[in-house]
Amino acid sequence: MSFREVIGHDIPVEILQSALHQRHLGISYLFYGPHGIGKSFVAKQFAKSLNCEAQDTDCCDKCSSCRRINALQYPDLHWIDIQDDSENIKIEQIRTIQEAISLRPFEGKAKVFIINNCQSLTEEAANCLLKVVEEPPLDSVIMLIAASVRLVLPTIASRCQKIRFSNLRRQQADELLQKNYNVDASESRYLAYYLDGRVGDALSLRQAEFFPQKESVLNACIHDMGAAKFESICKDKPQAQQAISVLMSWFRDVLFAKLAMPDDSLINYDRAREVSIDAKKYSYVYVLSALDTLTRSFEYLKSNANIRLVLDNINVSLTWKS
């Protein structure tokens, strides 16, 4: 896809397109913002635009450079991320950048170094990276990607041009999921609203067979199957967290319906009729209490509480319909 066709992220794209027009190299960027909203996607579009064989300020997606950058198999693109066997980016990985940055590009117009999850550098790796970003050569661009500026060593952040990324609007995420990833309209609508525009997370959930579990949870919640059925859906911690999150979205919608918000503001738009039935059935006190219980349960699971105790607490607090 063309850099101009990136959906959302208007300000970051404008800044980067301006840098392309001015051929502004020898610079380090820090892309920051919530997880799963498209920072690394934009970084890749920028890397292609810097090296496209057909265009100077955009990418064609068809030339050999664009295709190989899409596949992360281009000699002048160095993509560093947390490796499968680790929780951090290690100093050895940053040293490969140190070595490559002093060499001339193999074949491209610019060397591009992208470090994803920059909040997860070891201390040694961060100190090594500091030397790299101090003065990148004029044929290079470095892009650091992190969830927040505060999670990056201040001495590194201060040497970068910082570009803030925000969640896409839900309608933009819905459009993007359908247009670029061929996601079915009802699934994309749900994911865009459920994840508040986080397209990367939407794609991960879709791959993880999310929808069958979501339907089971909502059926257990709505169609009087009660505690036993709910517990049978939550076989492990990730499933329990997902189930609790789905229920939170349900009670959030019930609250919205009680407040007479329009149906198109609902996450569970496809079940608007059932949401409105629950809105009539439950009191404000019950809905707010359910949301409170579910929010706390989610936090308990994050801090490694026992799943059985957490589910028991939900079952006691939420008087399932009979």
Ligand SMILES: [Zn+2]
């Ligand atoms: Zn190209």
